[in-house]
Amino acid sequence: MFKDLNPILHSQLRLAIVSILISVQEAEFTYLREKTEATAGNLSVQINKLKEAGYIDVAKAFKDNYPQTICKITPLGVEAFEEYVKDLQSYLNVKK
């Protein structure tokens, strides 16, 4: 038996965002957009969903007079990601 995969993370763009944020301390919105190749609108919506779930922190600031959005994974996000990978592994093992 395997657990259902976390629906918040089991989405292409949200999983991509969390995978990047797990590897770094923090990343700018523009960086996430560049790496995920998502549109700004899509990315914004998915970031908000992750924020509402408590998986990421979003801080807004100004850098050289331009607005800057910095995203950072939270301890809850790390825990959810680890759990997701574990579930994914057991899911793949069951399928084999």
Place this chain on the structure above:
Amino acid sequence: MEQEKVLTGQESLELISRMISKAKRDYQDTGFSALLWGSTITICSLVSFANAYIKIPALDLIWYLPIVAVAVQVYISIRESKRRKLKSHDDNIMGGIWISFGIATFMLSYFVNRYQLDQSAGLFLTLYGIPTFTTGYARHFRPMLFGGLACWIFAILSSFTPYPYIILYLTAAAQLAWFIPGLILRKRYLKANKANV
């Protein structure tokens, strides 16, 4: 990237691994600082060694060159941090280690001059080894790990070596601890940047 595509388990794993390696590849040290300090200390020590024979008092001022290098370092660090769109997990720790190394080096220079300590190269070499070894150890970067160890070996050897040859240990340390690792980092950085274009 589509926003709500349903992923298979295999696709999820592939996506995770692709994104992690993208972020890892993007976090590359430019190698600039290592090259800057490797060159600065190499120049200072070689001029100092030559001056032990040619004895031109003005050439002793070469040891003020690191002050110029600090200004260049601050400027470049600010520029790099403005360009950087992500911060790695160990950025703050590494920054703290290298800043404290800079402060400790200036303090040691002050005490060496204040108490007119001769043969101080061993003390500086011991200090050089600390941030170099730590960086190599923390980032799993062998050239710096060995560079740090080389600094400590040279520090011991310097206690058995007469002046002015002792100065050449500083040259060798600057090359092994910073300049050569800096070249390797620079090469990796340029390669990664080329791959990202």
